[in-house]
Amino acid sequence: MTVTVSGPNPGAPAVDVSGADDVLGGVSRTLLIPLYARAHAARLLPELPFDDPAARALTERLGLDARTVGRDRFTMRLCIARSVVLERELRTLLAGATQPRTVVVLACGLDTLPQRVGTDRARWLCADLPAVTELRERLLPPASGIAHMTAALPDGLRDLSGHLGADRPIFMLEGILPYLERAQVVATLRGIAALAPAGADVLVDGYHPALLAFARFGDGFRRMRVRFRFAIANTRNYVELAPRLRYVAETDLLRLLPWRRRMRTALPALAAAGRPLATIAHLALAPV
Numbered sequence: 001m002t003v004t005v006s007g008p009n010p011g012a013p014a015v016d017v018s019g020a021d022d023v024l025g026g027v028s029r030t031l032l033i034p035l036y037a038r039a040h041a042a043r044l045l046p047e048l049p050f051d052d053p054a055a056r057a058l059t060e061r062l063g064l065d066a067r068t069v070g071r072d073r074f075t076m077r078l079c080i081a082r083s084v085v086l087e088r089e090l091r092t093l094l095a096g097a098t099q100p101r102t103v104v105v106l107a108c109g110l111d112t113l114p115q116r117v118g119t120d121r122a123r124w125l126c127a128d129l130p131a132v133t134e135l136r137e138r139l140l141p142p143a144s145g146i147a148h149m150t151a152a153l154p155d156g157l158r159d160l161s162g163h164l165g166a167d168r169p170i171f172m173l174e175g176i177l178p179y180l181e182r183a184q185v186v187a188t189l190r191g192i193a194a195l196a197p198a199g200a201d202v203l204v205d206g207y208h209p210a211l212l213a214f215a216r217f218g219d220g221f222r223r224m225r226v227r228f229r230f231a232i233a234n235t236r237n238y239v240e241l242a243p244r245l246r247y248v249a250e251t252d253l254l255r256l257l258p259w260r261r262r263m264r265t266a267l268p269a270l271a272a273a274g275r276p277l278a279t280i281a282h283l284a285l286a287p288v
C-alpha cells in the first residue's frame with residue numbers, strides 16, 4: 001500500500017498516511033475490502049446502480065489494489081450489495097423523519113456512507129477503534145454534520161451517551177459482528193439497548209453459519225488472517241440477545257446478485273435449508 005498520498009485538492013499539502021499498514025492490523029485491515037469494493041462497484045457489479053466517488057478517491061490516494069485486498073470477487077460483490085441495501089434502508093428511515101436524525105455508524109472504518117447520503121437529513125457520528133478513527137480523521141476529515149469518535153465495542157458504547165441528540169438515533173453495524181465473539185455481540189446489542197430511546201432503529205448485516213464456513217477460505221480473508229466468530233441462522237433470533245430489541249424486517253442480500261455472481265453459494269444454501277445466507281436486518285427499540 002502506498003504510504004504518502006496527495007492531498008484532496010491539487011496543490012494542497014500531501015497527507016501523510018505512513019504507517020497505515022501498521023495501523024490497520026487484525027480485523028481493522030478488513031476495512032480495505034468494502035472500501036475497494038465500493039470504489040470498483042461499476043466494474044465488479046454493474047447490475048446494481050451504485051456510485052461512490054469518495055471511495056474511489058480514497059482507494060486512489062491509498063494506492064489500494066488487489067495485492068492488498070485479495071481477489072475474492074464474491075465477497076466484494078456482497079459488500080456492494082450490503083452497502084446498496086443499507087443505504088436504501090437508511091434513506092427510507094431518514095425520509096420518514098420530520099427533522100434530521102443522528103446516524104451512529106459503529107465500526108465505521110473508512111465507510112463513505114455519510115459522503116453518499118449527505119447531511120441534509122442526518123447528523124453523523126462515526127466511531128471505530130482509536131487507530132482507525134485517527135486514520136479516518138486524516139483521510140475523511142470531519143465536516144459540518146459529520147463527527148468522529150473512538151468507541152471500541154462493546155464497552156466503548158457508553159462513551160456515546162450524550163452525543164445522540166434528542167431524537168431517535170439510527171445505529172448502523174456493517175461488517176463487524178462476524179468478527180466479534182458471541183458474548184461481545186450480546187454486549188454490543190445490550191449496550192445499544194441501554195443507550196437508545198424507544199423508536200431508535202438498528203440496521204445490521206448478518207451471515208448464516210453455512211456461508212461463513214466457506215467464506216473463511218476467501219483470498220482476502222486468508223491474506224488478512226482473520227477469523228469469523230459470530231454467525232446467525234435466523235435474524236429473528238437477534239431479539240433474544242438483548243432486551244427491548246424488536247424485529248422489523250430482513251433483506252436477503254444474495255437476491256441482489258445474478259445467479260452467475262453467486263454460484264459458489266449453492267452448497268452453503270443447501271446446508272442453510274432455505275434460510276437466507278446474507279442479510280440486512282432492521283431492528284427497532286421498544287419502549288422500556
Ligand SMILES: C[S@@+](CC[C@H](N)C(=O)[O-])C[C@H]1O[C@@H](n2cnc3c(N)ncnc32)[C@H](O)[C@@H]1O
Pocket residue numbers: 027028029030031032034035106107108109110111127128129132151152153154173174175176179
Ligand atoms: C470489515 S471492516 C468494516 C468497516 C465499515 N463498516 C465498512 O463497511 O466499510 C471492520 C471494522 O470493524 C472495526 N472493529 C474491529 N473491532 C472493533 C471493535 N471491537 N470495536 C469497534 N470497531 C471495531 C475495524 O477497525 C474495522 O474498521
